Amino acid sequence: MNHGLFKLVYNRLRNMHVAVADFACAHGSEPAVWVAGTPSAAPHLLLRPLVAATLLCFGALASVAPTCAQIVAVPGSGAQVLQAQNGVAQVNIAKPSGAGVS
Numbered sequence: 001m002n003h004g005l006f007k008l009v010y011n012r013l014r015n016m017h018v019a020v021a022d023f024a025c026a027h028g029s030e031p032a033v034w035v036a037g038t039p040s041a042a043p044h045l046l047l048r049p050l051v052a053a054t055l056l057c058f059g060a061l062a063s064v065a066p067t068c069a070q071i072v073a074v075p076g077s078g079a080q081v082l083q084a085q086n087g088v089a090q091v092n093i094a095k096p097s098g099a100g101v102s
Contacts, residue, residue, distance in 0.1 A: 007021070071089045071091060077094065078094025079094060
């Protein structure tokens with residue numbers, strides 16, 4: 001819309017200057033103030049490669065880090081953790097009671 005340019009026009013209703021399109025007209029005796037955009041790259045565009053590289057490094061660390069967990073049954077829950085013949089942990093859950101609670 002503005003191609004890097006915009007005007008500041010005083011708005012009596014808001015009692016402040018507001019940014020409007022570069023082709024807008026001011027209704028009053030005060031002239032509009034022209035403000036030019038910076039021709040250099042915006043700061044948020046310069047940070048995108050840095051953020052992408054940081055996320056890539058953290059993702060690489062997460063894939064290399066060893067993950068270990070143990071299956072532990074809560075005491076009194078009725079669940080049992082057994083070792084199957086092929087070495088996989090098998091969890092036996094207690095049979096639900098008449099109220100449907102296991």
